[in-house]
Amino acid sequence: MTTEITAYEKVKLARSSTRATTADYIKGVTDKFIELHGDRRFGDDSAVIGGIGTICGMPITVIGTEKGHDMGERMARKFGCASPEGYRKALRLVKQAEKFSRPVLFFVDIQGANPGAGAEERGIAEAIAENLYEFGAVKTPMLTIVIGEGGSGGALALSVADEIWMLENAYYSVIAPESCASILFKEPSRASEVAEYLKMTAPDLNGFGVVERIIGEPSDFTDDNAVAKFMSDLKVQIAEKFAQLKKTSVKKLVARRYDKYRRIGKYTEL
Template sequence: MRQFLDFEKPVAELENKIDELRQMTASEGVNISDEISRLSVKAEKQLRLLYSKLSPSQKVQVARHAQRPHALDYIRSLISDFTPLAGDRQFAEDKAVVGGLGRFEGQPVVVIGTERGADLETRLAHNFGMARPEGYRKAIRLMKLAARFRLPVLTFVDTSGAWPGIDAEARGQAEAIARAIETCLSIPVPLIATVIGEGGSGGAVALASGDRVLMLENAIYSVISPEACSSILWRDPKQASTAAESLRLTAQDLKKFGIIDRIIQEPVGGAQRDPEITITTAGRAIAEELAALQAENPKGLISRRREKFLAIGRVTGE
């Protein structure tokens, strides 16, 4: 059953009415196809209008939509012969970070993603996509494996941030994230990161410091969540919409600032409306970027990747 966001209420009313008419047609044999067609066109227009002018706070809602495709959905659809690898070889297995070996369009790759889970059971199992240190250390292990065997790395980022619990801090959360970023910047193979939902704080940067950073049209990517930002700056979580505007966390803003390299178009109404098309579109974009990187030599990849991130925010005088 489709879940509607608050601002989608006009569309929800129309689509619910369409469903009622279809049920009436099926049960009573009444021919009201013309009315159904009219309402369907109206609902489509309303949806296009809504999504043509989303505010940053509305994009936050879309990016967090529970029915958007998650990392494992992309892996299942785009990666054949996938073999998951577990554990950081130091402490434990963290299911918030998933990864392993597989083939992308026939080419061997290492794939890593943050998985939020699709229902309550899987969300609890994956800790809502918030990794502990062992999750980032597992990612480091997989990236080093990719470097050893000269395999490209594909990452799928969807997390509100790293797990903020005392247990994570006690095991070196900040150090693990820093090491993951360092590894991203130093491996001599192509690394393509795709922000598929929410890219939150260092927990996202740890897997997104790549040669190419792609981002879905309605995804968000920010140093802090709007709720946390508003609580810190205004002592009022109700100011989250103001914070979302100020943070410049949309794909369009980040492309303008040079933080990301490419925006991947979503179906009208967001990725949750048609996950299959969304994943296929993302796969094509990743394939194009990977093909462009294949000719680069390892030293050149590392040098340009590091310079890319060092240049972010750099101000030069006249």
């Protein structure tokens, strides 16, 4: 376990190409997985992997953004920057999970939603909004694990859940520190300092009540044995959490989820 590293060093670790990606997690924590493609409207977004699988025998729906490891994979995965089709595929699969009472597991690792002209033309903002709107009231347990980058609205739209867990070196932020430094201080070089200001690390989010659990990570993601051990431990944690959430009535679950978000910056009592 690493300690005493700066927020910006964590941002760099979160972006490292050797880090486990969604595909690695799916392989590591599910017994079986069947990928399901497409938003049934326009296309299939290669930046978002979704499908059904089992975890310790329990059927679940898994959705996550995938960056890929090398340049070829990263290009094919559009660097994990989800497009409207990715968010709409996720919505379709979440609705399907609700229908069949399957818990939903999100893996978040995204720099930000696709900032392209086509994404705007196909309503990226509406696609994100729709997911926030729907996921808050989905009648099945939902768990999010931020495994790398939690980049703004693009991450948010694949992370509304009953609980959010974060890897110890992941980040979750309203804006990338470089962009924030550039906009507010006109100096992108101040990113490291701004990363501290933004309070974007796992302990920060845990302190705000946004993140429930911080997951210790292997010191080296290229160490196969360490990663295998990490994945099998995580698998047990996820299965236990879903088993626990499944015991709660869905009505209570949805009410609690509403309250969780409602409490973040609450000043008014009606």
